[in-house]
Amino acid sequence: MTQTDPPSSENFPPGESDDGAAARAPRHEPETPQAAVALSHEGEALALALPDALAIYGVDVGAAIDEVVCRVPVDHVVEVCRQLKDEPGFAFDYLRLLTVVDYVEQDGEFEVVYHLYSLGNHHKMMLKARTPEGRPSVPSVTGVWRGADWYEREMHDLFGVDFPGHPNLVPLVLPDDFEGYPGRKSYPLNDYEEW
Amino acid sequence: MNGFGNVSGARGLTALSGSESPPSPGSEPGTVDMMVNMGPQHPATHGVFRMELRVDGERVLDLVPHIGYLHRGSEKLCEHELYSQIITLFDRLDYVSNFNNELVLVTAVEKLMSVEPPPRAELIRIIMCEFNRIASHLLFYGTFAIDMGAMTPVLYNFRDREKVQALFESVSGARMMHNYFRVGGVKQDVDADFAARALTLCDDLERGVDDSDRLLSENAIFIERTSGIGVISGEAALDWGLSGPVLRASGVPYDVRVEEPYSRYAELDFGVPVGSAGDCWDRFYVRILEARESIGIIRQAIALMEPGETMARVRQIARPPAGEVYAHCENPRGDLGVYIVSDGGERPYRLKVRPPSFCNLQALRDLTVGHYIADAVVILGTLDIVLGEVDR
Numbered sequence: 402m403t404q405t406d407p408p409s410s411e412n413f414p415p416g417e418s419d420d421g422a423a424a425r426a427p428r429h430e431p432e433t434p435q436a437a438v439a440l441s442h443e444g445e446a447l448a449l450a451l452p453d454a455l456a457i458y459g460v461d462v463g464a465a466i467d468e469v470v471c472r473v474p475v476d477h478v479v480e481v482c483r484q485l486k487d488e489p490g491f492a493f494d495y496l497r498l499l500t501v502v503d504y505v506e507q508d509g510e511f512e513v514v515y516h517l518y519s520l521g522n523h524h525k526m527m528l529k530a531r532t533p534e535g536r537p538s539v540p541s542v543t544g545v546w547r548g549a550d551w552y553e554r555e556m557h558d559l560f561g562v563d564f565p566g567h568p569n570l571v572p573l574v575l576p577d578d579f580e581g582y583p584g585r586k587s588y589p590l591n592d593y594e595e596w
Numbered sequence: 597m598n599g600f601g602n603v604s605g606a607r608g609l610t611a612l613s614g615s616e617s618p619p620s621p622g623s624e625p626g627t628v629d630m631m632v633n634m635g636p637q638h639p640a641t642h643g644v645f646r647m648e649l650r651v652d653g654e655r656v657l658d659l660v661p662h663i664g665y666l667h668r669g670s671e672k673l674c675e676h677e678l679y680s681q682i683i684t685l686f687d688r689l690d691y692v693s694n695f696n697n698e699l700v701l702v703t704a705v706e707k708l709m710s711v712e713p714p715p716r717a718e719l720i721r722i723i724m725c726e727f728n729r730i731a732s733h734l735l736f737y738g739t740f741a742i743d744m745g746a747m748t749p750v751l752y753n754f755r756d757r758e759k760v761q762a763l764f765e766s767v768s769g770a771r772m773m774h775n776y777f778r779v780g781g782v783k784q785d786v787d788a789d790f791a792a793r794a795l796t797l798c799d800d801l802e803r804g805v806d807d808s809d810r811l812l813s814e815n816a817i818f819i820e821r822t823s824g825i826g827v828i829s830g831e832a833a834l835d836w837g838l839s840g841p842v843l844r845a846s847g848v849p850y851d852v853r854v855e856e857p858y859s860r861y862a863e864l865d866f867g868v869p870v871g872s873a874g875d876c877w878d879r880f881y882v883r884i885l886e887a888r889e890s891i892g893i894i895r896q897a898i899a900l901m902e903p904g905e906t907m908a909r910v911r912q913i914a915r916p917p918a919g920e921v922y923a924h925c926e927n928p929r930g931d932l933g934v935y936i937v938s939d940g941g942e943r944p945y946r947l948k949v950r951p952p953s954f955c956n957l958q959a960l961r962d963l964t965v966g967h968y969i970a971d972a973v974v975i976l977g978t979l980d981i982v983l984g985e986v987d988r
Contacts, residue, residue: 434917435917435918435919436709436916436918436921436938468922494835495834495850496837497922497924497933514935516922516933516935516950520848520850548835551955551957574987575664576664
């Protein structure tokens with residue numbers, strides 16, 4: 402296919418496609434479509450219960466696809482996690498996943514995401530905390546769920562996020578003398594030029 | 597990768613520390629703790645995994661696992677690929693249960709795009725995933741027996757696994773790296789004689805699993821080597837984030853297929869085997885029972901299959917809306933999840949895998965300390981790790 406081929410009918414309404422100049426006129430870019438957000442019954446009940454229970458920490462409760470999202474100030478992560486695990490109404494006894502998302506380009510911040518699950522109540526939620534790019538640091542939750550150990554070490558390797566309170570924050574997946582944080586968006590995928 | 601010789605230092609244990617002083621005359625003869633390094637090239641570590649053991653005679657006093665020898669940066673790589681290309685990368689995570697890996701990715705993208713695959717495609721996926729679970733467990737029985745010095749079972753297990761892979765090849769064109777599932781369905785429909793061949797294979801596998809059961813489960817030496825070894829309570833297992841057969845052997849009935857049914861698992865009738873002691877024998881036997889349940893699932897799914905489409909109408913290059921999604925499925929090794937952050941583009945903004953082997957391996961130190969060196973090999977065997985997934 403060459404550059405001069407007529408544009409496909411998928412992108413241009415019929416009638417315009419024959420007229421190259423008109424078709425190539427700047428079009429109104431539609432806004433990025435957003436995924437539909439819906440919660441299950443359990444999710445809605447959880448989303449209603451969370452703001453009251455965690456009011457003193459200044460949390461912000463929202464929703465993603467089939468998932469309650471709770472944003473928490475980074476200083477209170479451990480207290481919130483402890484309460485979410487210990488309070489029988491929540492009982493989040495299972496840490497599914499802990500990860501970091503790089504929002505440095507957009508907001509100058511890293512976001513730490515905790516995916517929690519309660520086997521007793523069949524609740525699930527995402528807990529999120531943001532930390533600035535300069536010295537990213539989030540208190541370690543290894544004291545709440547021991548399973549956070551390797552997740553935090555891995556995220557320390559890949560994103561350079563510090564987890565104060567972690568018992569042994571040494572390299573896990575990278576060599577000891579590796580320099581840089583390859584998970585970050587600013588780290589190039591290849592160090593060679595493709596030709 | 598360097599770090600091979602890094603036996604002591606910040607990352608590892610300190611060799612020969614503390615108790616080196618010679619015994620004073622007249623007292624009991626002292627002992628010296630010894631360092632034993634296993635891996636990364638060691639047959640019992642099932643891949644490039646290294647562990648440092650501090651031992652007193654045969655007794656393990658401490659253990660430090662080292663991973664990362666297979667770290668390829670898959671998650672970073674995924675951020676630079678189209679969703680359809682990521683399927684091939686997922687094949688290479690847990691490389692003995694490829695279909696199960698593909699399923700979790702396409703499920704996540706479909707959830708994000710609100711796409712519903714046709715019923716026939718969903719059943720083909722379920723059949724493939726359950727066959728893959730049996731194939732993966734067959735490999736486990738055999739290699740686990742080798743870990744304990746039993747050479748024979750693996751020959752039978754490979755015989756049966758090969759039949760499964762022949763079926764996979766006829767369906768997807770590849771024995772292992774299938775790239776068969778698509779966002780919205782599967783690559784192509786199965787052949788007309790697929791159901792008949794799959795049912796014959798089910799009978800073969802049933803016999804194969806029974807063979808392993810008879811060869812190993814009640815064997816006196818096998819029981820001696822596995823019973824009461826590497827015990828973990830259900831509570832501790834949850835705390836460590838264990839999943840799959842390792843968690844269920846400790847008595848926690850957590851199976852994603854039942855807990856949060858995906859695809860068409862809600863329509864199928866199957867049991868979730870659970871252990872009670874949480875030792876190596878339970879972790880082995882849960883997998884025997886699970887393979888039998890999988891055979892039942894396949895037979896039900898084949899009975900449900902009706903002719904029809906195998907692909908929903910979606911763009912060839914998937915372009916999900918902006919948003920984030922977490923989807924997970926029951927992999928032979930446990931709860932495999934994927935978290936995708938989409939900015940509305942053709943490539944994910946961030947993709948993170950929840951690797952079950954990675955989580956299960958964390959508990960290795962707790963399980964092993966206090967046992968003999970030979971048991972360390974057995975305990976690692978029951979965790980059934982795949983390093984491609986641990987390191988990603």
